Amino acid sequence: MASDVLVRLENLSKHFAGGIVGLNDINLSIDEGEFLSLLGPSGCGKTTTLRVIAGFEAPTEGVVRLDGKDITPLRAFDRPVNTVFQDYALFPHMSVAENVGFGLSLRKIAGAERRKRVAAALDMVGLADKINQRVQALSGGQRQRVALARAIVCEPRVLLLDEPLSALDAHLREQMQVELKRLQRELGTTFVMVTHDQTEALSISDRIVVMNKAEIEQIASPSVLYDQPATRFVAGFIGTMNLLDARLAGREASLLRFTAGALSLNMPASGAVGLKTGDAATIGIRPEDIQVSPNRIEGSVAVTVESVVFHGRSLRVHLRTQDKYSLTADIPRQSELAAMTVGEHFFASLRPGAACPVLPA
Template structure:
């Protein structure tokens, strides 16, 4: 992935009628050749961000710059940007080839060149054999590929994807995630995707923009977002996290010892906090970092099993500690306590070496 800033949103805000704030002072730089996802709950501003980039919405304040040029005044059609919509927006009365070549026909590309580029685009998305079919005869996954071919054929500088996989079933969705990443890598085009599916964003993005209440909470790679969330919102939204109110008991050069009631949590310090003994904080603890045992260990706390949910290779166990803290733990099915049942009494502790982010309270 290149590091040049291709697209920039500088202090972009969008206000709708009735005092509704769609975007609040968004600053975002997107690199050339990057696969960037906008992730967040409904109403967080991710789709509005996409529409502002596309030119479907005009920002109330701020600028959108592409290749260093201010494109804010340009109409959607005049921007070197294409969009794949959630419902694909294909023309039902046209064949696959006519749908894919529609943008080229508007640009007055010669018919022979158009046929050549349509065939190449369909070959890239694996639909060369469907070139003369009607779109109504295609499956959902095939229609999604047609929409992608139609978007890439005009060679946009930025390809925008508005929840492009949301209409697909789970198995096909996973296949198309792989295909999207392959296509983006082969084209070298900058992709900006809106999704509310965290697994989807984590699996194919170079970076993720986590949004909440019309603002950006954090921008980072998937691994950084998961391991080092900057806020409690990000910790709770990216995966599952136990947000524990803790007190710092002691610290040295390598270890911070926290206490959540009678539960002791030793966390690598990494020089990442100014907390002093006695200070309170919020600790993000992932379910896989909670150890469950039938035997009491040093620093562990007793807990009762509230529920057990089957997750394939693991069990997700919801616990209530003796200190009345709710915890979620993920237990591999081959582990000793994996046969536990609701109502059992067990002991929980923190996995040694677990890197638990200290979050703003």
């Protein structure tokens, strides 16, 4: 992935009628050739951000730059940016070739050159054999590929994708995630995708922008977001996380000892810079870092099984401590504990060596 900044959003805000804040002072740099995802719940501002980059919405304040140049006043058609919409927005009365070549015809690209570029785009998305078919005869996945081909055929500097896979079934969606990433690597084009699906964002993005309430919570790679969430919102939104209200009970060599109710947690000191003994904090623990045992060990707490949910290779077990803390743990199906049932009693503790984020209380 290149490191040169291609798109820069500077102090971007968008206010809608009725006092609705769509974006609040957004600053974001998007690198040349990267796959960036805007992730967050409905209404967080991710689609508004995409539409401002595309030129479909004018910001109330702030600037959009491309290659350092202010493109804020430019109309959508005058920007080197194309968009793949959630509903694909294909023309049902046109053939596949006519749909893909529509943008080229508006740009007055000659017939022979247009046909060559249309064929190349369809070959890239695996639809070379569908070139003369009507889009109405295609499946949902094939229509999505046509929409992609139509977007890339004009060779945009930035390709914007507004939840492009949301209309597909789960199996096809997973296939298309792989195809999207392959296509982006082959083209070397900057992709910016809006999604509310964290699994989708984690699987194909170089970086993810997590948004909440019209603001950016964190920008990082998938691994950093998963292992080192910067805020309680990110910790709870990315994957499944046990968020425990805890207090720093003391320091032992290079470890910090936290207590969350009756649960004792020993973690590396690097995770809680500036905390003093007695200070409150929120500890994030992934389900895979909760170990469950029939026997009490040092630092463990007694728990009762509240539910067991089948998760393929593992079981997602919901536990409750005697002091009413709720814990979620993942148990391998090959484990001797896989036969546990609701109401049984065990002991839960933090897996030794687990890297748990320490967040503000």
